[in-house]
């Protein structure tokens with residue numbers, strides 16, 4: 001039987017609806033403790049649903065772009081469960097409109113939530129994962145980034161930016177993990 005301290009912990013952003021909700025429930029059904037992040041009360045609803053089938057979860061209502069609330073969410077999870085094994089950067093928004101009619105504020109909002117939000121959340125778990133010597137961060141990009149469709153410039157820019165973020169963190173994480181196995185701290 002698995003010890004309580006061995007149970008994995010995952011943060012799923014935008015987990016109040018859609019794919020994020022499905023990830024959160026699927027993880028909880030496998031015994032993973034889940035932080036259900038979303039903007040509003042749907043986060044509590046999903047955490048309660050998980051509780052009803054005997055899973056463990058808590059709701060963390062905040063925007064993934066909030067540089068104070070996100071580290072607080074991570075600290076709360078570590079305080080309760082002592083570890084962060086998985087971060088699924090799932091929260092995203094899509095606004096379809098031709099480029100000429102796109103307000104720059106909307107373009108920035110797309111980049112802010114889809115790309116910067118993933119960076120804020122990844123940054124908040126990075127030190128914990130480094131200290132643990134392991135961790136997994138998943139990015140949610142889109143076919144719209146590689147095979148663009150008209151009317152989604154901000155979305156495509158943000159989602160392709162995520163690929164760059166992912167590749168860079170992957171290289172850095174691999175280096176850190178090589179370092180931790182031979183005991184030398186070569187923190188970048």
Ligand SMILES: NC(=O)c1ccc[n+]([C@@H]2O[C@H](COP(=O)([O-])OP(=O)(O)OC[C@H]3O[C@@H](n4cnc5c(N)ncnc54)[C@H](O)[C@@H]3O)[C@@H](O)[C@H]2O)c1
Nearest residue numbers: 014016017018019020038039063064090091092140141142
């Ligand atoms: N559904 C698809 O076909 C599809 C295809 C490609 C990529 N994606 C990507 O998958 C992810 C999930 O898609 P979905 O269809 O389940 O979307 P959805 O709209 O059903 O769910 C997204 C969730 O993210 C939350 N959210 C939005 N902004 C947030 C913020 N600032 N902070 C925290 N939460 C926030 C929303 O409240 C919502 O609950 C998105 O990143 C989306 O771009 C989806």
